[in-house]
Amino acid sequence: MSRGWRELRRGRLALPGAAVVCAFAVAALLAPWLAPADPTRSDLANVLARPGAAHLLGTDELGRDMLSRIIHGARLSMLEGLFAVGLALALGLPLGLAAGYAGGTVDAVLMRVVDVLLAFPGVLLAVAVVSILGPGLWNAMVAVAIYSVPVFARLARGSTLAVKQEVYIEGCRALGMSNLRIVGRHVLPNIAAPLLVMAALRVAVAILTASSLSFLGLGAQPPTPEWGAMLSNGRNYVLIAPHLVIFPGLAILLLVLGLNLLQEGLREALDPRITDR
Amino acid sequence: MIPFALRRLLLAAPVFAGVSLAVFLMIHLIPGDPARLYAGLEASQEDVEGVRRALGLHEPLPVQYGRFLGRFVTGDLGRSLKTGRPVAEEIAARYSSTVLLASLAIASAVVLGSATGVVAAVWRRSAVDQAALLASLLGLSLPSFFLGLVLMLVFSVQLGRLPLAGNATWRHAVLPAVTLALPAAAVISRMVRGSLVEVLEQDYIRTARSKGLTEWVVVNSHAVRNALIPVVTVVGLQLGYLLGGAVVTETVFSWPGIGRLIVQSIAARDFPVVQAAVLLLAVTFVTINLVTDMLYAVLDPRIRPG
Numbered sequence: 001m002s003r004g005w006r007e008l009r010r011g012r013l014a015l016p017g018a019a020v021v022c023a024f025a026v027a028a029l030l031a032p033w034l035a036p037a038d039p040t041r042s043d044l045a046n047v048l049a050r051p052g053a054a055h056l057l058g059t060d061e062l063g064r065d066m067l068s069r070i071i072h073g074a075r076l077s078m079l080e081g082l083f084a085v086g087l088a089l090a091l092g093l094p095l096g097l098a099a100g101y102a103g104g105t106v107d108a109v110l111m112r113v114v115d116v117l118l119a120f121p122g123v124l125l126a127v128a129v130v131s132i133l134g135p136g137l138w139n140a141m142v143a144v145a146i147y148s149v150p151v152f153a154r155l156a157r158g159s160t161l162a163v164k165q166e167v168y169i170e171g172c173r174a175l176g177m178s179n180l181r182i183v184g185r186h187v188l189p190n191i192a193a194p195l196l197v198m199a200a201l202r203v204a205v206a207i208l209t210a211s212s213l214s215f216l217g218l219g220a221q222p223p224t225p226e227w228g229a230m231l232s233n234g235r236n237y238v239l240i241a242p243h244l245v246i247f248p249g250l251a252i253l254l255l256v257l258g259l260n261l262l263q264e265g266l267r268e269a270l271d272p273r274i275t276d277r
Numbered sequence: 278m279i280p281f282a283l284r285r286l287l288l289a290a291p292v293f294a295g296v297s298l299a300v301f302l303m304i305h306l307i308p309g310d311p312a313r314l315y316a317g318l319e320a321s322q323e324d325v326e327g328v329r330r331a332l333g334l335h336e337p338l339p340v341q342y343g344r345f346l347g348r349f350v351t352g353d354l355g356r357s358l359k360t361g362r363p364v365a366e367e368i369a370a371r372y373s374s375t376v377l378l379a380s381l382a383i384a385s386a387v388v389l390g391s392a393t394g395v396v397a398a399v400w401r402r403s404a405v406d407q408a409a410l411l412a413s414l415l416g417l418s419l420p421s422f423f424l425g426l427v428l429m430l431v432f433s434v435q436l437g438r439l440p441l442a443g444n445a446t447w448r449h450a451v452l453p454a455v456t457l458a459l460p461a462a463a464v465i466s467r468m469v470r471g472s473l474v475e476v477l478e479q480d481y482i483r484t485a486r487s488k489g490l491t492e493w494v495v496v497n498s499h500a501v502r503n504a505l506i507p508v509v510t511v512v513g514l515q516l517g518y519l520l521g522g523a524v525v526t527e528t529v530f531s532w533p534g535i536g537r538l539i540v541q542s543i544a545a546r547d548f549p550v551v552q553a554a555v556l557l558l559a560v561t562f563v564t565i566n567l568v569t570d571m572l573y574a575v576l577d578p579r580i581r582p583g
Contacts, residue, residue: 013414112291112292112295113295115292116292116295116296116298116299119296119559119562119563120521120555121517121518121520121521121522121558121559121562122519122520122522122524123521123522123524123525124520124524124539124555127524127539127540127543127555128300128303128551128555131303131539131551131555132303135543208418208420211420212420212421212422212525215420216524216525216528216540217540218543228420228422232422235426238429238430238434239434245423245430246427249420249423249427250423252423253419253420253423256418257415257418259418260417260418261414264410264414
């Protein structure tokens with residue numbers, strides 16, 4: 001434990017990153033208790049109020065408290081990141097495992113499928129999936145998951161290929177173990193670590209992509225307090241009430257930056273070559 | 278070189294086929310009857326059947342796919358459901374304005390990314406290196422729609438130096454191009470730094486230094502040239518991502534490109550336009566990767582036989 005802590009300290013960026021991510025996680029978990037007001041309650045006598053004592057981050061065009069909406073938005077962003085990455089892992093892992101372990105035709109066919117997914121650049125794949133499923137928060141999360149499947153499939157395949165070479169796998173075969181048992185008992189535990197690390201890294205990308213879809217009107221729909229959707233809505237008032245755009249944007253930026261700092265810090269801490277250079 | 282190019286081309290063929298198949302199937306994966314999607318929700322049953330006949334939707338899927346491919350290759354992409362004009366006409370101008378924007382962005386990203394990457398590598402572990410790392414992490418964390426709106430607020434609204442939206446003059450391209458370029462510059466910068474740090478540890482660099490060459494000459498004429506070779510691949514990938522990412526940036530700045538067209542057409546349920554635009558972008562991306570790989574082989578003779 002103390003060694004792990006020292007390593008974390010060595011990557012100087014990890015701690016501030018972890019602090020930011022923890023703050024957002026707490027906000028997401030305790031949103032109903034932390035938020036000063038109901039995020040959906042409008043107050044038409046008090047619309048587009050500037051940030052001030054009554055409303056720390058001001059109010060939106062329906063008089064809803066921005067701070068409360070941002071705090072509740074943390075729930076949606078965390079959900080987007082975790083659900084999309086979880087689903088991507090659940091789809092990509094078996095794909096890559098099957099391709100890597102079976103090899104031959106299975107491998108060739110599955111990897112061509114992955115190549116096809118990778119041929120749609122950037123968010124385009126997610127946008128194309130939403131155009132099939134229809135706009136909405138859950139559909140957008142599925143789209144973001146499909147967008148991340150190739151990453152997990154390729155990593156699972158590569159790790160499986162490496163593990164397959166090991167002598168102990170050959171030993172299992174010699175003992176007459178079934179393929180299913182070898183994969184479940186011996187391959188899977190040995191490829192889990194890199195996949196879990198990648199899953200952690202992809203949360204930031206998933207949050208960014210999901211909020212982009214919401215911004216485009218393809219994800220969470222108003223009045224859901226999703227940061228991308230809030231920002232998109234705030235564009236209509238950007239000249240008279242820029243805080244409707246600034247605060248949701250800062251929230252996404254801070255959370256994603258926190259995740260990226262944490263990731264970079266962990267990389268520095270765990271890979272001594274980087275700091276030695 | 279020629280056998281390598283042919284092999285690479287052969288590898289890309291199934292990807293082109295798969296991409297076109299996936300886009301062709303889009304319309305059949307949408308829940309509901311494709312003929313009704315084309316005819317519109319309030320069309321009568323006779324109209325729907327008419328559309329089914331006219332578009333050949335009653336035929337087996339493989340036959341339909343063959344037709345779809347044949348039409349795409351000859352540039353006939355069907356008609357827009359919204360305007361009734363040929364999709365090819367709708368898309369052509371939009372596509373070229375996206376390509377213009379992406380080219381401007383990638384050029385700026387390469388200049389900015391290489392410059393910061395080289396500086397960070399030469400003075401590695403210094404304050405400059407740390408600042409470059411933080412700047413690139415920031416670039417990777419900025420949602421492009423937020424970056425675009427902030428640039429707009431600062432340069433168009435507060436300072437009044439650049440136009441808000443549209444594409445009437447070259448000044449309209451500045452903010453969207455910068456918005457697209459910054460995240461790409463962040464990726465390129467990290468890549469250049471990593472690659473250059475590795476090259477600077479090579480024996481031939483030590484030789485160059487011990488010959489008494491100045492550090493400037495060592496870095497510029499010996500190290501950077503070799504360090505930039507692996508960066509070519511990243512630049513190709515980033516150019517593709519810029520084309521895809523244009524979906525968001527074009528929406529922010531009302532830039533009449535193909536990305537904004539896709540978003541508008543999804544909202545209008547104009548599926549032929551969505552299909553054609555998505556297919557065109559994917560084919561462009563696969564082609565860029567193909568060209569990048571070949572360029573890489575020209576620049577680095579070591580990988581040709583492999």
